[in-house]
Amino acid sequence: EAQVTQNPRYLITVTGKKLTVTCSQNMNHEYMSWYRQDPGLGLRQIYYSMNVEVTDKGDVPEGYKVSRKEKRNFPLILESPSPNQTSLYFCASSVRTSGSAKNIQYFGAGTRLSVL
Amino acid sequence: AQSVSQHNHHVILSEAASLELGCNYSYGGTVNLFWYVQYPGQHLQLLLKYFSGDPLVKGIKGFEAEFIKSKFSFNLRKPSVQWSDTAEYFCVPKDKIIFGKGTRLHILP
Numbered sequence: 484e485a486q487v488t489q490n491p492r493y494l495i496t497v498t499g500k501k502l503t504v505t506c507s508q509n510m511n512h513e514y515m516s517w518y519r520q521d522p523g524l525g526l527r528q529i530y531y532s533m534n535v536e537v538t539d540k541g542d543v544p545e546g547y548k549v550s551r552k553e554k555r556n557f558p559l560i561l562e563s564p565s566p567n568q569t570s571l572y573f574c575a576s577s578v579r580t581s582g583s584a585k586n587i588q589y590f591g592a593g594t595r596l597s598v599l
Numbered sequence: 600a601q602s603v604s605q606h607n608h609h610v611i612l613s614e615a616a617s618l619e620l621g622c623n624y625s626y627g628g629t630v631n632l633f634w635y636v637q638y639p640g641q642h643l644q645l646l647l648k649y650f651s652g653d654p655l656v657k658g659i660k661g662f663e664a665e666f667i668k669s670k671f672s673f674n675l676r677k678p679s680v681q682w683s684d685t686a687e688y689f690c691v692p693k694d695k696i697i698f699g700k701g702t703r704l705h706i707l708p
Contacts, residue, residue, distance in 0.1 A: 525701045526643075526689065573642060587633070590642040 485510045489574050489591035496564055497599050504559045504594045506574030514577045515557040516541070516588070517549065519570040526573070532557055564598040571595050603632075603690050611705045612680055620675040620702050622664075622690030632673045634664055635689045637701075643689065649673060660684070682706045 487508045496502055508515065516531040518541075528541030532551040546568055548560040557576075561568060574591040606621035624632060634646040647658025654666040664675045673690060687701045 575643075587645055587648065588635075588643075590644075592642050 485589065487574055487576055487589050487591040489572075489594050491594060492592060493595050495597045495599065498565055499563050502561050502564060502596075504561075504572060504574075504596070506557045506559065506591060507555050508557075508574075508576040508589065509555065510576065510578075510589065511554065512576035512578055512589075513554070515551065516575045517547070517557070517559045518573045518575065519543065519568075520573060520593075521570050529559070529572075564596075566598045569596060569598045603692050605688075605690050605702050607702050609703050609705075611707065613707045614682055615679050618675070618677040618680045618684070618704070620688055620690075620704070622673045622675065623671050624673065624690075624692055625671060630666070630668075631692065632664075632666065633691045634658065634662070634673075634675050635691060636686050637689070638686045646675070646688070680704075680706050682708045 487506065490505045494502065506515065513534045517529040518526045519529055520526050527543045529543055529547050530538055530541050530549040532538040532549065535551055535554050538549050538551050546561065546565065548562060549557060551557055557574060559572065572594045575588040577588045603622055603624045610620065612618060631650050633648045635643045636646045637643045646662055647656050647664055649656045649664065649666045655663060657663045662675060662677050664673055666673050675688060685704060685706045687703050689701045
């Protein structure tokens with residue numbers, strides 16, 4: 484079954500304690516992306532990756548890191564979380580990001596993070 | 600720069616009312632447009648998409664959208680909404696996967 488898997492689904496942590504949210508897709512997709520969703524602000528892109536070892540900043544990258552060592556995995560790292568990073572996070576993947584009519588994104592189920 | 604704008608950020612309707620959510624885009628070249636839906640507590644799902652050809656696109660759950668090039672619009676429609684259509688709806692262009700702020704739809708039973 485084609486899917487994007489995020490872990491954990493829920494996380495409560497304290498300020499400054501490093502954490503990683505994992506994302507894995509089994510569709511051999513090139514493009515992966517992280518978003519955060521906040522009330523009234525919709526979805527905002529944090530980082531994206533167009534392929535292995537190719538990552539770039541989205542609209543709100545501050546306070547986050549990512550890595551893409553393998554095609555299937557795209558973890559989101561918060562080195563020193565702060566309360567303003569309390570949010571709902573979504574990982575997504577698609578075949579490619581541009582030049583294709585089949586640019587449909589598949590989303591994970593979301594990770595709800597609370598930073599105290 | 601590519602962008603989309605959704606006119607209504609919060610819409611409240613009664614069951615059986617007709618729905619139209621506005622979406623305007625502002626880029627040229629090849630136009631690919633999508634509508635995604637996010638039901639409460641769930642992740643985003645593709646509702647329908649437009650690549651080329653027939654400008655009237657039919658999606659899942661009775662939704663449709665019409666691509667009108669002269670108006671730069673891709674409005675989402677449903678003739679008769681149900682309570683289960685309560686969700687947030689996002690109009691999205693291709694490429695950089697830019698999301699608008701979405702439209703939160705509430706259906707009153």
